[in-house]
Amino acid sequence: MAKDNQQITTDDMQQTIYKELGYKSYPFPFTTPAYLEAYGTLVGLNTPPAKTARVLELGATYGGNIISQAVHNPEATFVGIELSQDQVEKGNKIISDAKLDNVSLIQGDIMNFDETLGTFDYIIAHGFYSWISDEMKDKLLDIISNHLADNGIAYVSYNTYPGWHTMEEVRQLMLFANRDHDELTHKEKVLRGKTVGSLVGSQILNYDNLKERNSKFLGALRSVMQKDDYYVGHDHLEPHNDPCYFYQFNDHLKAHNLTYVCDADLTLSMVRTYDESIADKLEKLAPNSQADQEQYLDFMLDTTFRKSIICKERAAKDINYDVANPDKVNTVPVRTIVNSFVFQILFDEEALEMFENDLVRDTFKALIKDGGTFNMIEALAILKAAHDAAKASEDDLEPAVCSLYKAIVEHMVRGGIRFYKTFPDKQEYMEGLSYVPARFTNFVKAIADGGSEYIYGANMFNDAIGDISEEDLLFMELLNKPKAKSTLIKKIKDSLFSADKAQTGKHQNAMAEAFYNELTKRMEQLGFIRSKKTDGLS
Known part of the structure; x- marks a missing residue:
């Protein structure tokens, strides 16, 4: 009982x-x-x-x-x-x-x-x-x-x-700071815990020997002090944190x-x-x-x-971990697994110097310029084209293919390349054919109309969208079915810019077109665009 x-x-x-x-x-x-x-x-x-x-x-x-x-x-x-x-x-x-x-x-x-x-x-x-x-x-x-x-x-x-042992010290400090304060609300306990934590940390920083000896604790304390109150309240002052x-x-x-x-x-x-x-x-x-x-x-x-x-x-x-072994990456079973994925590159052109093989570097450069999403058939075709353009020896092709597979797997592991068997549904905007299905507009409206206090919006990869705006919603509602570019620009101008008497009609048209270009790209990036040719869902 x-x-x-x-x-x-x-x-x-x-x-x-x-x-x-x-x-x-x-x-x-x-x-x-x-x-x-x-x-x-x-x-x-x-x-x-x-x-x-x-x-x-x-x-x-x-x-x-x-x-x-x-x-x-x-x-x-x-x-x-x-x-x-x-x-x-x-x-x-x-x-x-x-x-x-x-x-x-x-x-x-x-x-x-x-x-x-x-x-x-x-x-x-x-x-x-x-x-x-x-x-x-x-x-x-x-x-x-x-x-x-x-x-x-x-x-x-x-x-x-073992990493949480140091974080546990911060939790225990905050719990101790509130030990005799049952009269406080949980929100007030978070504030008191942060205040006491900051005081303790500042005293350690006053002494070089303490600062050096307690560097890990100071790092953990600094990390906690910078977190939002709701995070600290749940992560460090919950009844259970085990x-x-x-x-x-x-x-x-x-x-x-x-x-x-x-x-x-x-x-x-x-x-x-x-x-x-x-x-x-x-x-x-x-x-x-x-x-x-x-x-x-x-x-x-x-x-x-x-x-x-x-x-x-x-x-x-x-279960097998052959894909994790560079010596086995180019075996038929592992290549078969890798060939089954669609990839998305997360690094940019500035990072390409990490690839020693010129053909592999050129392949990734072309893939990034093409949007960064690819499958192995496309990557191998680009590699072969780069090989032929360089008039390289046929003996150079297979080593480059092996290097490409190794590079892709390494960056799948490191997190520089996302990979999916069922790739999130992302489509390019096509004038007069693309539209925003009602399910996306309703979602963004629910976020904009108060839901943002409790949840974030998200793109097709389930990455958080922290900046959903009324302008996003306006454009999504305008693009509820395929429309000509001229029609959309006129509606944008009438909705957003016509009241600005300081701007001429020419300037209003330019601003409306810039808004159109920016928002069509944004809808693509968020995965909100569909085409009547490819999607019967609304």
């Missing part, structure tokens, strides 16, 4: 925290079905199709991570479960305002999970595992074990040691018949791709154990946070 009362007290406390502080709900690109599908494919798993996936998020807050995904993936279905009634109500209002029918938020405690919800292709628990009791951690993994499709993928992120070592998390997975696949930060899982020396040392420390090698790496890197991708134990027999 005492345990039940404690659980009720903790739940009530968390509800109060959520109501006082809120928590602006972010979209996370590494939690999308397309992202998780690609990561499963990378290590040999036959993951469910992202386009029609059924997705569950545990600890969904206002729904900011899955509402945006639902907008860009109309054939997929999203369900979020959240303890806070306040956040669920506000999130569902945004869903209703956006007129979305493929996403819903359910208020509930995962300890009372509704078994009738069935199975899901992908399950997400971002920033959840570290902030719940041991009993709830077991329940979380039990839900994944029982409700994940046999070939499905789950994503669980959490604070980790980091663990990666090996402990991995042992917990095994107890629930689950298996670790890799980290969403591939530099933690595929070291040999970029540093063979460290990889050799890790293999000597833990031969034949991927998980143990990663734990040793965490000690080396002082890792503070992990984003673990996991699957059911029986699906793990298909």
